[in-house]
Amino acid sequence: MRRPSMKYLSASVLIAGLAVAGLTATPALAAPVASSSVAAPADTLITATYPVSGSTYLKRLNTTQDLGPGSLVSTLDLNTGDVTGSLTLPPSTGSFKEFGFIPVSVTTELVADGPTTGTASLANNTVSTTSQAFLKITSLKIAGASIPVGDNCQTVQPVTLSVSSAAGFTLLGGGNVTGTYTIPRFGRCGLATFLINLTIPGPGNTITLTLGAPTLS
Numbered sequence: 001m002r003r004p005s006m007k008y009l010s011a012s013v014l015i016a017g018l019a020v021a022g023l024t025a026t027p028a029l030a031a032p033v034a035s036s037s038v039a040a041p042a043d044t045l046i047t048a049t050y051p052v053s054g055s056t057y058l059k060r061l062n063t064t065q066d067l068g069p070g071s072l073v074s075t076l077d078l079n080t081g082d083v084t085g086s087l088t089l090p091p092s093t094g095s096f097k098e099f100g101f102i103p104v105s106v107t108t109e110l111v112a113d114g115p116t117t118g119t120a121s122l123a124n125n126t127v128s129t130t131s132q133a134f135l136k137i138t139s140l141k142i143a144g145a146s147i148p149v150g151d152n153c154q155t156v157q158p159v160t161l162s163v164s165s166a167a168g169f170t171l172l173g174g175g176n177v178t179g180t181y182t183i184p185r186f187g188r189c190g191l192a193t194f195l196i197n198l199t200i201p202g203p204g205n206t207i208t209l210t211l212g213a214p215t216l217s
Contacts, residue, residue, distance in 0.1 A: 043080065044077070048073075048074050048216050058183075059202060059204040061200070082119060093106065102143055107139035110134075126165045158184075182204075
């Protein structure tokens with residue numbers, strides 16, 4: 001499975017964690033309970049590390065940005081079908097022309113906000129997950145001139161990324177996972193805030209991640 005970016009989904013995305021709670025008892029109470037109850041079977045977990053590449057289409061800019069290469073570490077609970085994961089993609093720099101003629105270059109990263117969670121089925125070879133991350137802009141150049149954006153130029157709300165396995169995907173062989181997402185408005189970008197919000201935020205953006213064959217542990 002707070003922070004992210006502008007035009008291109010780049011990134012370091014999606015970091016997940018599980019919290020495990022335990023019960024404690026005094027020695028005087030523990031012995032009789034143990035002798036009269038049957039312990040629940042432990043969950044069986046499989047961890048798979050996938051190489052990842054992909055792309056994202058940004059609707060407002062009508063452009064596609066390459067993503068990766070990166071990696072996805074995903075843990076599947078075979079008893080419940082629950083999935084948690086951590087996706088890491090490098091920062092991405094992309095270029096486009098604002099208003100059709102002004103060259104713009106931007107470097108972005110995707111910063112996870114909480115765990116990535118979902119479900120998977122070994123029987124059907126399907127998976128679906130949801131992650132939240134802030135889209136963050138770390139560098140912006142317009143017509144070759146660097147525009148100050150500060151250290152906290154990011155969406156004011158996290159981006160919700162929900163992806164599902166596409167045709168041909170297998171849990172042990174990899175394949176494509178796809179989804180559609182909305183980019184919220186940006187804040188704390190200095191004088192560039194207005195221009196960024198005029199250009200980037202909106203619905204209808206798509207993402208495709210291609211997972212290679214995993215290493216199991």
